[in-house]
Amino acid sequence: MKTLLITNSVFNCNEGDANSTAGSDVQLTLLESLNLNNELKVDVLDCSESGSVNFGGDYQNKIKGLKVGGYLRRIMPVTVLNALLYLYKNKPNLIVKYNLYIQQLVAIIIYRLLFNVKVIVVVQDYRKGKSFTVRQRLSDKLCIQLLRFTDYCLPITDYISDEIPLHKGRKKIYSGGVTRACENLILHKKNIMKKQAVFAGYLSEYNGLDVIVNFWLENDIKIKLVIYGDGPLKSFVENSQRKCEYIVYRGKVNQKVVMEEIQRSNFYFCLRYSKGIDSRYFYPSKFFIGLYSSSVLLYNRFECLLSDFDLDYPFVLDESFSGLANLLNSDDESLINNLAEEQQNILKNHKSWVQVLSESIKETYEL
Incomplete structure (x- = not known):
């Protein structure tokens, strides 16, 4: 089964700094976990603005970036269309999405509705509080509502789970656990x-x-x-x-x-x-x-x-x-x-x- 992991954070799992450890580690662990399933053929789509996700080693060959970069990635219609073209060309059967990013989520939902693929979203962060801009908070709030059009969600806390408009059989709270760093x-x-x-x-x-x-x-x-x-x-x-x-x-x-x-x-x-x-x-x-x-x-x-x-x-x-x-x-x-x-x-x-x-x-x- 052709599977696509969609990442966002810019990091280097081999040379990351103390600030980026958590997100980097979880995303690499997601990739390794999917790869352990022999029924899945896994690729990675890098949707970060700079397009510089770096897993290191053999995993680096799996990463594909969106063709537009820089300022254009901040323009929502451009990013959505670009992601849709990538999805249509590669035709994944299963999409695993890391975190709430409005452009990628909209593209994934459109593709799911058109081609009936399965979508799982891991919700690690839900930006609430004064440390975040109004735009960031509104974006994540909208993303939470859009999750009703996905198949399954893995929220990190029960508070996030309560806000996701899916019935209990389509979401599971998982607060984290054995990651690559933990195993090391x-x-x-x-x-x-x-x-x-x-x-x-x-x-x-x-x-x-x-x-x-x-x-x-x-x-x-x-x-x-x-x-x-x-x-x-x-x-x-x-x-x-x-x-x-x-x-x-x-x-x-x-x-x-x-x-x-x-x-x-x-x-x-x-x-x-x-x-x-x-x-x-x-x-x-x-x-x-x-x-x-x-x-x-x-x-x-x-x-x-x-x-x-x-x-x-x-x-x-x-x-x-x-x-x-x-x-x-x-x-x-x-x-x-x-x-x-x-x-x-x-x-x-x-x-x-x-x-x-x-x-x-x-x-x-x-x-």
Whole structure:
């Protein structure tokens, strides 16, 4: 069965930076998961504005870009027509779409209505909140309504699922899980750990970086807080590291470097707050990277936290990070190892992308 994965993000899975890890990793995992199905012949259509999606290795040969580039890609009728021509020429039987992008979604729906192909949409992000422009918010809201004309959806949270106008048999909530990065972490576990904590991602309030840094500044924490990434809090972080010798900012670096640092660190932060975004509509994908690493994942009880992971301290931090200083400063290595092992045990019943996509494709053709 001829299958087309439609991607959007501009990234390099081999040389990505700390900001692009989540989207890059999920899209490559989608491709690898589809490729594991022997019944599917998979190609990739790159719909990003710059047309520079880079999976690396043998997968790069599978990628086809739209023929128009630059400013023309921002003109909706041009992009829709261009995508339609590509679809008509290549005639896929199944289309798997990553995320909400109005131009590609309109083209896919028109093609589906004309040629009765199957369409599955993975909804990883739904832009809500002041951090996004009115245009972005309206675009995603329209996309959500257009999903009624698709066959099957995989929303990342139950809040997104509730807004998708499809009955329950045509959508399945999947908050993420075993991605390529997670598998690499499992295969390359480190025995020698660094007594430090890592934050990697977009330097923003909705990721809780200001809360973490202030905790270091206001408490007598004697281990390093290593920070990777870029964003609006960059100046705040740079100023903070001058005040505290235990705060280390390393900027944007190669994704491989970040993963190795996480794997060698005792602690890894993954927080999410509704500051500029509506956190109910965003599941932090790096949450699973932390769980699959050798580190102890420190996270808050964010809006869409899965019930399996809604645990007591020290896993879930309260608003004041009660008791965290003692844990961070602890010299008890067995305690830290036991906590990391306990977290990974929770994951045993969590499905992988391979399983979820296979089930979704099967259910799509049974509709």
